[in-house]
Amino acid sequence: MNILKILDKLSDDKFFTAEASRLDTITNITNFGKKAAVAAIPLGLGALMTTPVKGGTTKAESSFAFKSTLTDALQLALVLEYLEDEYYRMGLGTSGLIPNADRTVFMQISKHETAHVAFLKSALTSLGQTPGAKPTFDFTAKGNFSPFTDYNQFLILAQAFEDTGVRAYKGQAGNVMSNKDVLTAALQIHSVEARHASQVRRMRANKGWIELANGGNMPSATNPVYAGEQNTNQAGFNTATAFGAEAGSASYDEPMSGSDAQTIASLFIA
Template sequence: MNILKILDSLTDDALYTKPLSRNENLSQLSSFGKRTAAAAIPLGLGAFLSGNAKAETKKVETEESLAFKKDALSDALQLALTLEYLEDEYYAKGLAASTLTIPAADKIVFQQIAKHEKAHVAFLKAALTSLGVTPGAKPTFDFTVNGAFNPFGDYQQFLILAQAFEDTGVRAYKGQAGNVMGNKAILQAALQIHSVEARHASQVRRMRMNKGWIELNNGGSMPAATDAVYAGEQNTTQAGFNTATAFGAEAGSASFDEILTGAQATAIATLFID
C-alpha cells in the first residue's frame, strides 16, 4: 500500500470541514485509523522508499545546483523523527495510564491520532534507512518536566501538552521544508505528514474549546511554559504585505503558520527529554 495515498486520505478536508455530527466525525477518524495502521508496516514503507527516495537522493548528490545536500536532508528527518517519537510515546502512555481518565469520545480520537503518529515514526525511520543513515534512537522522555506537569493524572494537562506538541510539529515541519526540497519523494511525504499534524492540532485545540487555528502568539489558555511554542506567531507581514492592514492583526496572523527553526524545535523537544 502506497504511504502517499494513505497519508493523502488522512488529509481529506472533509474530515474537519463537513458539517458532521460528533459520532460521524469519530467514525471517519476510525476509518482513517485502520488505513494508517497498515502504513506503520516497515516493509511497505521500505518498498515505497527503495525506489523513489533513493532515486531522488542520487539526483540531489549529482546536481550541484541544488542547495541542500544529504546532511541537511538527514538532519531534517532526524529532527522530525525526534518529534514523532515524542508524540508517539506521549499518546501511548496517556492511553495506557490507569491514572488518567479520558472521556470515551475523546479517547477514540486520541487512539486514531496515536496510530497516525506510529505510522509517521515508521515512515521517517524507513526514509532515513533508505538514505543510508541510521535512524536516531528514541530518547528517554520525561513528560512531567521534573514534576512541573502531571499529564497522566490530569486530563486538562494532558490536553495542554497534546496541543503544545501538535502545534510544535506543525511549525517544525514547515520550518524544515526547505531542507528536504532536493528529494521530491520525501518532500511530498513530509508535506502530507505536515498536513496530518495540522489536522491533529486543529482537533486538539477544539477539544480544549479553542479555535482550530492560532491567533497572534496566543496558544489559548496555555501555561507560560509553552510560550516558546507560539513565539513569533504574531507576525502579520507576508511577502512584504502587512495582512493586519487589511484584515486586522488577529486574522492576519492566523492566515499563516510561522516556522520554527531546527534549533527552536529542538529546544522545545529537549525540555521533555530526560
C-alpha cells in the same frame, strides 16, 4: 511503489487493528519498510552515490552537505514524532485518564503518529542513514507537568506538541526540497499534524487556529511554542492593515526553526 501510497497504507486504520494478527502486522510493516526504502530514493541516487566524476571526487562527496541537510531535517522530525507517538501511547495506556468520549480521537491521532515514525525511519534508512534511537522521555518536564494524572494538563501538552509539530515541519520544508518524494510526504504529514492541532485546540474550547502569539489558555511555560506567531507581514503585505492583527496573523502560520524545535523537545527528554 509510490511513497505516498505507502504513507496512505500506513495511515489505514485496518493496517493497525485486530483484523490482522500481530505477526501479520509486523510482516506488513517490514515489507512496507523495504518498499519505502526503495521508493524514497530518487531516480538515479544510487548511481550518484557511487559514480566517480572528473577530478577524482564522487557526486556523493560533492553533495554531502546537501544530503546532510535533508537527513538532519528527517532526524529532527523523527524525534518530534517519537515524542508524540510515545505521549499518546502512554496517555491511552493510563487507566481513567482520557474520558471515553475522547478516546476515539486520541486513538486515531496515535495511529497517525505511529505511521509517521515508521515512514521517517524508512526514509532515513533509504538515504543510508541510521534512524536515531527513541529518546527516554520525561513528560513531566522535570516535575513541571502532570499529564498522566490530570486530563487538562494532558490536553495542554497535546496542544503544545501538535502546534510545535505543525510549525517545525513548515520550518524544515526548505531542507527537504532536494528529495521530491520526501518533500511531498512531509507536506502531507504537516497537514495531518495541523488537523491534529486544530482538533485538540477545539477540545480545549479554543479556536482551531492561532491568533497572534496566544496559544489560548496555555501556561507561560509553553510560550516558546507560539513565539513569532504575531507576525502580520507576509511578503511585504501587512495583513493587519487589511484584516486586523488577530485575523491577519491567524491567516498565516509561522515556521519554526530547527533549533527552536529541538529546544522545545529537549525539555521533555530525560
